[in-house]
Amino acid sequence: xxxxxxxxxxxxxxxxxxxxxxxxxxxxxxxxxxxxxxxxxxxxxxxxxxxxxxxxxxxxxxxxxxxxxxxxxxxxxxxxxxxxxxxxxxxxxxxxxxxxxxxxxxxxxxxxxxxxxxxxxxxxxxxxxxxxxxxxxxxxxxxxxxxxx
Ligand code: FES
Numbered sequence: 001x002x003x004x005x006x007x008x009x010x011x012x013x014x015x016x017x018x019x020x021x022x023x024x025x026x027x028x029x030x031x032x033x034x035x036x037x038x039x040x041x042x043x044x045x046x047x048x049x050x051x052x053x054x055x056x057x058x059x060x061x062x063x064x065x066x067x068x069x070x071x072x073x074x075x076x077x078x079x080x081x082x083x084x085x086x087x088x089x090x091x092x093x094x095x096x097x098x099x100x101x102x103x104x105x106x107x108x109x110x111x112x113x114x115x116x117x118x119x120x121x122x123x124x125x126x127x128x129x130x131x132x133x134x135x136x137x138x139x140x141x142x143x144x145x146x147x148x149x
Contacts, residue, residue, distance in 0.1 A: 019045070034064075072112070075116060079121075108149075122135050
């Protein structure tokens, strides 16, 4: 029994109509929805586990895999690609010691790639937690990463 999950459920008065909000809050706390958390929600709220699981998998915003605190997207679209996005991605993978799609062991970063984030003019670009960083280069990577604790 996870105390934080219990507190979130209680905050919504164990209201089944608030299931999505409860799952959102749990994900905000842990950055993903663990199997244990989903079971606890189902048992506490008397909702079948299959229903909780259906809701958790229906919304793309929910992740059932461990995620990092910060989501780092590297753009590999054409405009960024011709300006060295592949090298940039390699450098970020080395710095974080993970491959794309992975999450660092300390759960600080999840690294993903996208195919264009609409700011081609300032490519190569990366996005961290929704904030864009353009004109990136391999030698700016480590400095940028240290800004995210
Ligand atoms: S190709 Fe990277 S922002 Fe468009």
